[in-house]
Amino acid sequence: MRFIKLTNNNPDNYSLDQLFEEYPKAVIYKNSQMPNSQLLANYDVYPLITTPMPDEVMVISEGTPEFKDNEWYQTWITRPYTAKEIAQKQQIQGVETLFQTAAPELSKKRYDICKECDRFISLTTTCKECGCFMIAKTKMTSATCPLDKW
Numbered sequence: 001m002r003f004i005k006l007t008n009n010n011p012d013n014y015s016l017d018q019l020f021e022e023y024p025k026a027v028i029y030k031n032s033q034m035p036n037s038q039l040l041a042n043y044d045v046y047p048l049i050t051t052p053m054p055d056e057v058m059v060i061s062e063g064t065p066e067f068k069d070n071e072w073y074q075t076w077i078t079r080p081y082t083a084k085e086i087a088q089k090q091q092i093q094g095v096e097t098l099f100q101t102a103a104p105e106l107s108k109k110r111y112d113i114c115k116e117c118d119r120f121i122s123l124t125t126t127c128k129e130c131g132c133f134m135i136a137k138t139k140m141t142s143a144t145c146p147l148d149k150w
Helices: 016-022 037-041 083-098 104-116
Strands: 002-007 010-014 045-049 059-062 066-068 071-073 076-079
Touching: 002 016, 010 045, 037 045
Parallel strands: 045 071
Antiparallel strands: 002 010, 002 045, 059 076, 066 071
């Protein structure tokens, strides 16, 4: 459960640990293991009703809690991605795709093909054709054999 504390009528994120640091003898429990809202209010501390984060089609950040229906609610600030952010995101996704690993069976099958090839250097496990370390290359989903053997 999350909490806020009102300071000069401004809600700030707040924890029960902070409350007990500030008020070591604070009384916030009443017939329950959950903090009592009325007792918390004595310290200007209130439960924060969390709300689901919006879809990821926008840049999302947590906003200032909002008071409505006698409770404090978490809010979200959204804005569209800038062209620069979209380009960065696409670049990251491209790198992630580049380094995605293949299933172990596929990697083994590829490596077995390499070991039988006359361009394979078994001492260094590299390929004379492309210079790659084949143990690593055969595990990358986006990799291909320069001789089109796999």
